[in-house]
Amino acid sequence: MVDVARSLTPSPSPEEGEGNVERKWSVNHFRNIQKMRILIVEDDPVLADGLTRSLRHSDFAVDCSQDGEQADLVLAAQNYDLVILDLGLPKLDGFEVLRRLRRRGATVPVLVLSARDALADRVKGLDLGADDYLTKPFDLPELEARVRALIRRGQSGGSSLLTHGPLALDTSGRRATLDGAQLELSARELGVLEVLMLRSGRVVNKEQLAEQLYGWDEEVGSNAIEVYVHRLRKKLEPAGVVIRTIRGLGYLLEKDS
Protein backbone atom coordinates (compact mmCIF):
# COMPACT_ATOMS: atom_id res chain seq x y z
CA MET A 1 0.00 0.00 0.00
CA VAL A 2 1.29 3.40 -0.91
CA ASP A 3 0.38 5.93 1.71
CA VAL A 4 0.07 8.86 -0.63
CA ALA A 5 -2.72 10.69 1.18
CA ARG A 6 -0.90 10.76 4.50
CA SER A 7 2.27 12.07 2.98
CA LEU A 8 0.53 15.01 1.36
CA THR A 9 -0.57 16.49 4.67
CA PRO A 10 0.29 20.19 4.46
CA SER A 11 2.72 21.63 6.95
CA PRO A 12 1.55 24.68 8.89
CA SER A 13 2.43 28.02 7.41
CA PRO A 14 3.92 30.56 9.80
CA GLU A 15 1.90 33.35 8.25
CA GLU A 16 -1.41 31.56 8.30
CA GLY A 17 -4.13 33.30 10.23
CA GLU A 18 -3.32 36.77 8.97
CA GLY A 19 -5.97 36.59 6.30
CA ASN A 20 -9.66 37.23 6.79
CA VAL A 21 -12.37 34.61 6.27
CA GLU A 22 -12.57 35.37 2.59
CA ARG A 23 -8.90 34.53 2.24
CA LYS A 24 -9.19 31.17 4.01
CA TRP A 25 -10.20 29.41 0.83
CA SER A 26 -7.25 30.91 -0.96
CA VAL A 27 -4.83 29.79 1.74
CA ASN A 28 -5.85 26.14 1.44
CA HIS A 29 -6.31 26.27 -2.28
CA PHE A 30 -2.93 27.75 -3.04
CA ARG A 31 -1.10 25.75 -0.41
CA ASN A 32 -2.16 22.56 -2.12
CA ILE A 33 -1.42 23.54 -5.66
CA GLN A 34 1.87 25.28 -5.06
CA LYS A 35 3.81 22.36 -3.56
CA MET A 36 6.33 20.55 -5.71
CA ARG A 37 5.91 16.79 -5.50
CA ILE A 38 8.86 14.49 -4.92
CA LEU A 39 8.95 10.70 -4.85
CA ILE A 40 11.76 9.17 -2.80
CA VAL A 41 12.57 5.55 -3.67
CA GLU A 42 14.85 4.26 -0.89
CA ASP A 43 14.79 1.00 1.07
CA ASP A 44 16.95 2.16 3.97
CA PRO A 45 14.25 3.32 6.44
CA VAL A 46 16.52 5.66 8.38
CA LEU A 47 17.75 7.45 5.28
CA ALA A 48 14.26 7.52 3.74
CA ASP A 49 12.83 9.02 6.91
CA GLY A 50 15.57 11.65 7.18
CA LEU A 51 15.17 12.69 3.56
CA THR A 52 11.39 12.82 3.83
CA ARG A 53 11.46 15.03 6.92
CA SER A 54 14.06 17.34 5.51
CA LEU A 55 12.30 17.83 2.17
CA ARG A 56 8.89 18.29 3.82
CA HIS A 57 10.46 20.89 6.05
CA SER A 58 11.51 22.67 2.85
CA ASP A 59 7.84 22.63 1.82
CA PHE A 60 7.91 19.85 -0.75
CA ALA A 61 5.10 17.28 -0.86
CA VAL A 62 6.95 14.00 -0.41
CA ASP A 63 5.91 10.40 -1.04
CA CYS A 64 8.17 7.50 -0.21
CA SER A 65 8.45 4.07 -1.72
CA GLN A 66 10.63 1.29 -0.29
CA ASP A 67 10.97 -1.17 -3.15
CA GLY A 68 11.41 -0.96 -6.90
CA GLU A 69 8.24 -2.75 -7.85
CA GLN A 70 6.04 -0.42 -5.83
CA ALA A 71 7.92 2.61 -7.13
CA ASP A 72 7.33 1.44 -10.69
CA LEU A 73 3.57 1.20 -10.05
CA VAL A 74 3.41 4.58 -8.34
CA LEU A 75 5.37 6.26 -11.13
CA ALA A 76 3.09 4.77 -13.77
CA ALA A 77 0.05 6.20 -11.98
CA GLN A 78 1.13 9.58 -10.62
CA ASN A 79 2.96 12.70 -11.68
CA TYR A 80 5.93 14.05 -9.76
CA ASP A 81 8.21 17.05 -10.19
CA LEU A 82 11.24 15.00 -9.17
CA VAL A 83 12.23 11.40 -8.34
CA ILE A 84 15.07 10.59 -5.93
CA LEU A 85 16.03 7.03 -6.78
CA ASP A 86 18.27 4.58 -4.93
CA LEU A 87 19.90 1.90 -7.12
CA GLY A 88 20.07 -1.09 -4.78
CA LEU A 89 16.40 -1.85 -4.13
CA PRO A 90 14.39 -4.99 -3.31
CA LYS A 91 12.24 -6.62 -6.03
CA LEU A 92 13.31 -4.35 -8.88
CA ASP A 93 16.58 -2.45 -8.91
CA GLY A 94 16.82 1.29 -9.53
CA PHE A 95 18.22 0.85 -13.03
CA GLU A 96 15.14 -1.12 -14.06
CA VAL A 97 12.77 1.40 -12.43
CA LEU A 98 14.51 4.14 -14.41
CA ARG A 99 14.49 2.14 -17.65
CA ARG A 100 10.73 1.53 -17.37
CA LEU A 101 10.03 5.15 -16.45
CA ARG A 102 11.82 6.47 -19.53
CA ARG A 103 10.29 3.79 -21.74
CA ARG A 104 6.88 5.19 -20.79
CA GLY A 105 8.09 8.55 -22.09
CA ALA A 106 8.19 10.27 -18.68
CA THR A 107 10.52 13.27 -18.60
CA VAL A 108 10.42 13.84 -14.83
CA PRO A 109 13.93 14.68 -13.53
CA VAL A 110 15.59 11.78 -11.71
CA LEU A 111 18.33 12.15 -9.10
CA VAL A 112 20.07 8.81 -8.61
CA LEU A 113 21.22 8.12 -5.08
CA SER A 114 23.53 5.25 -4.47
CA ALA A 115 26.20 3.67 -2.35
CA ARG A 116 27.78 2.50 -5.56
CA ASP A 117 30.33 5.00 -6.70
CA ALA A 118 31.76 2.96 -9.55
CA LEU A 119 32.12 4.94 -12.75
CA ALA A 120 30.35 2.17 -14.69
CA ASP A 121 27.23 2.55 -12.53
CA ARG A 122 27.24 6.29 -12.91
CA VAL A 123 27.54 6.04 -16.68
CA LYS A 124 24.83 3.38 -16.86
CA GLY A 125 22.48 5.53 -14.77
CA LEU A 126 23.04 8.59 -16.93
CA ASP A 127 22.65 6.51 -20.10
CA LEU A 128 19.30 5.27 -18.85
CA GLY A 129 18.12 8.85 -18.40
CA ALA A 130 19.12 9.92 -14.90
CA ASP A 131 19.62 13.69 -14.64
CA ASP A 132 22.03 13.76 -11.72
CA TYR A 133 23.89 11.38 -9.44
CA LEU A 134 24.78 11.60 -5.77
CA THR A 135 26.96 9.07 -3.95
CA LYS A 136 26.22 8.11 -0.34
CA PRO A 137 27.07 9.39 2.14
CA PHE A 138 26.09 12.94 1.20
CA ASP A 139 25.20 16.15 3.04
CA LEU A 140 21.56 17.20 3.13
CA PRO A 141 22.25 20.78 1.96
CA GLU A 142 24.07 19.30 -1.06
CA LEU A 143 21.10 17.08 -1.84
CA GLU A 144 18.63 19.95 -1.45
CA ALA A 145 20.66 22.22 -3.70
CA ARG A 146 20.60 19.55 -6.41
CA VAL A 147 16.89 18.94 -5.89
CA ARG A 148 16.15 22.62 -6.45
CA ALA A 149 18.38 22.83 -9.49
CA LEU A 150 16.75 19.78 -11.08
CA ILE A 151 13.23 21.02 -10.39
CA ARG A 152 14.06 24.40 -11.87
CA ARG A 153 15.55 22.79 -14.94
CA GLY A 154 12.54 20.49 -15.28
CA GLN A 155 10.10 23.39 -15.08
CA SER A 156 11.83 25.42 -17.73
CA GLY A 157 11.78 22.36 -20.01
CA GLY A 158 15.58 22.18 -19.97
CA SER A 159 15.79 25.51 -21.79
CA SER A 160 17.54 28.52 -20.34
CA LEU A 161 15.05 30.98 -21.87
CA LEU A 162 11.92 31.75 -19.86
CA THR A 163 9.17 33.81 -21.42
CA HIS A 164 6.04 35.41 -20.03
CA GLY A 165 4.03 37.64 -22.37
CA PRO A 166 6.35 40.49 -23.42
CA LEU A 167 8.93 39.41 -20.85
CA ALA A 168 11.90 37.13 -21.58
CA LEU A 169 14.61 35.99 -19.19
CA ASP A 170 17.77 34.15 -20.18
CA THR A 171 18.74 32.24 -17.03
CA SER A 172 22.22 31.32 -18.25
CA GLY A 173 23.06 34.77 -19.67
CA ARG A 174 21.44 36.43 -16.63
CA ARG A 175 19.62 39.08 -18.62
CA ALA A 176 15.99 40.00 -19.15
CA THR A 177 14.15 41.86 -21.88
CA LEU A 178 10.73 43.47 -22.02
CA ASP A 179 9.22 43.86 -25.50
CA GLY A 180 12.70 43.11 -26.81
CA ALA A 181 14.34 45.96 -24.89
CA GLN A 182 16.97 45.19 -22.26
CA LEU A 183 15.65 45.48 -18.68
CA GLU A 184 18.00 47.02 -16.14
CA LEU A 185 17.80 44.68 -13.14
CA SER A 186 20.08 44.04 -10.19
CA ALA A 187 21.24 40.44 -9.64
CA ARG A 188 18.71 39.98 -6.86
CA GLU A 189 15.83 41.51 -8.78
CA LEU A 190 16.71 39.10 -11.55
CA GLY A 191 16.72 36.23 -9.04
CA VAL A 192 13.25 37.15 -7.75
CA LEU A 193 11.94 37.47 -11.28
CA GLU A 194 13.39 34.09 -12.27
CA VAL A 195 11.65 32.28 -9.42
CA LEU A 196 8.35 34.03 -10.15
CA MET A 197 8.59 33.17 -13.85
CA LEU A 198 9.48 29.53 -13.18
CA ARG A 199 6.35 29.29 -11.07
CA SER A 200 4.09 31.68 -12.95
CA GLY A 201 0.45 31.19 -12.04
CA ARG A 202 1.46 29.75 -8.65
CA VAL A 203 2.05 31.50 -5.36
CA VAL A 204 5.67 31.82 -4.24
CA ASN A 205 6.23 32.69 -0.60
CA LYS A 206 8.90 34.97 0.78
CA GLU A 207 10.87 32.07 2.27
CA GLN A 208 11.13 30.41 -1.12
CA LEU A 209 12.33 33.65 -2.67
CA ALA A 210 14.83 34.21 0.11
CA GLU A 211 16.19 30.67 -0.33
CA GLN A 212 16.90 31.35 -3.96
CA LEU A 213 18.59 34.65 -3.28
CA TYR A 214 20.74 34.01 -0.27
CA GLY A 215 23.16 31.39 0.99
CA TRP A 216 22.22 28.82 3.61
CA ASP A 217 23.52 30.86 6.52
CA GLU A 218 22.68 34.39 5.45
CA GLU A 219 20.12 36.34 7.39
CA VAL A 220 17.53 38.02 5.22
CA GLY A 221 15.89 41.25 6.34
CA SER A 222 12.13 40.68 6.47
CA ASN A 223 11.31 43.47 4.04
CA ALA A 224 14.16 42.86 1.57
CA ILE A 225 11.97 40.69 -0.66
CA GLU A 226 9.20 43.32 -0.58
CA VAL A 227 11.67 45.92 -1.78
CA TYR A 228 12.78 43.77 -4.74
CA VAL A 229 9.19 43.00 -5.69
CA HIS A 230 8.29 46.69 -5.47
CA ARG A 231 11.16 47.59 -7.82
CA LEU A 232 10.22 44.85 -10.25
CA ARG A 233 6.62 46.03 -10.36
CA LYS A 234 7.66 49.56 -11.27
CA LYS A 235 9.62 48.17 -14.21
CA LEU A 236 7.12 45.56 -15.38
CA GLU A 237 3.66 47.00 -14.84
CA PRO A 238 3.81 49.58 -17.66
CA ALA A 239 4.05 46.55 -20.01
CA GLY A 240 1.08 44.84 -18.37
CA VAL A 241 3.07 42.22 -16.45
CA VAL A 242 1.46 41.96 -13.02
CA ILE A 243 2.91 40.59 -9.78
CA ARG A 244 0.06 40.13 -7.33
CA THR A 245 0.44 40.04 -3.57
CA ILE A 246 -1.53 37.20 -2.00
CA ARG A 247 -1.87 38.40 1.56
CA GLY A 248 -0.21 36.18 4.14
CA LEU A 249 1.05 33.84 1.42
CA GLY A 250 3.39 35.48 -1.02
CA TYR A 251 3.49 36.63 -4.61
CA LEU A 252 2.02 35.47 -7.85
CA LEU A 253 3.09 36.32 -11.37
CA GLU A 254 -0.24 36.34 -13.14
CA LYS A 255 -0.54 33.98 -16.03
CA ASP A 256 -0.39 35.86 -19.30
CA SER A 257 -3.63 35.48 -21.22
Ligand code: CA
Ligand atom coordinates in the same frame (compact mmCIF):
# COMPACT_ATOMS: atom_id res chain seq x y z
CA1 CA B 1 19.41 0.48 -1.09
